[in-house]
Amino acid sequence: MHIYTVDSFTDQFFKGNPAGVCLLDNAVPDAWMQSLAAEMRHSETSFLLSGATDDEPYSLRWFTPAVEVELCGHATLATAHVLYSTRSVPETLRFATKSGILSTNRDETGLISMDFPAKVLEEVSPPEGLVDALGVEPRWVGKNEWDYLVEVESEETVRTVSPDFRALEAVDARGIIVTAQASQPGADYVSRFFAPRVGIPEDPVTGSAHCALAPYWSDRLGPETLVGAQISQRGGLVRTTIRGDRVELAGRAVTVLSGKLHI
Known part of the structure; x- marks a missing residue:
């Protein structure tokens, strides 16, 4: 399986927030993902699994070195960046997550935008x-x-x-x-x-x-x-x-x- 380290919310190496991105070949146990996230030691590592068909969203989950989290922006950005960089994918991507369906879009300059829920205080x-x-x-x-x-x-x-x-x-x-x-x-x-x-x-x-x-x-x-x-x-x-x-x-x-x- 392919794995990446991506610096997010930056256009410079060694700035922004590093995230692990693991492209899964098939479903794996939660404990395996948690162990890999602990091995990577980034604040979050994302795990991406393709949908059953091309029309279904990707399955996306995020783990810190200690726990699974319900929402992670920089690891979602990192995952979208990897897909845009390494695969022939549409400019709009959809992800099924514990926070519902999230989407990303890349514009002509390479800026990636993400549609997330507002969390009002x-x-x-x-x-x-x-x-x-x-x-x-x-x-x-x-x-x-x-x-x-x-x-x-x-x-x-x-x-x-x-x-x-x-x-x-x-x-x-x-x-x-x-x-x-x-x-x-x-x-x-x-x-x-x-x-x-x-x-x-x-x-x-x-x-x-x-x-x-x-x-x-x-x-x-x-x-x-x-x-x-x-x-x-x-x-x-x-x-x-x-x-x-x-x-x-x-x-x-x-x-x-x-x-x-x-x-």
Whole structure:
């Protein structure tokens, strides 16, 4: 079986978020996929299985080194990039996932857009331990079915936050998004994403977090289309567009490694 490492939400090698992409020849046990994801050690490895017929969507699943997740943006982008790069496929692809049917489209410039569900936040009081674990003063805290979002006063605060990961792991959520309006050119808002509870202390660029960031910042800043910069050490850009109860996430990707599994 073929396997790839792809850097997502970037057009530069060794930037963005690396994802594993495994093209399955046939169905395999969940434990096998989890073991391979742990071996790859990327924040997510995707597993793609073709549909029974050409008209059916691909089956797509995502695993961190520790658990399976319900939605992953950068690994979906990586998977679409691999299919567009290595196979004769249509410009629009469909994937059957635990978050329903997702689709991707590639334009003439190579930009890949993904149709994802919007994950709207509700304002909540910070849960016990969250503020102390982050060491920042929140301006606003919200939660959706997966994550907490913490808005802070400035981009510089986002850049310098240094969480206590052991304490953050005790917070009952998939992950914690820390965000602020951007001061850098070329972006409208910035963020970082911490998910030690699912085995990812800090994720470099998180597509699924932008399913919450997009409606949050579009509601505050106005435009339906914005650019989010995830300012991790590797860094990456995600263009977000609100489309009703869906979010279009768009970005680029580059293949770093390709090979075959010997198992």
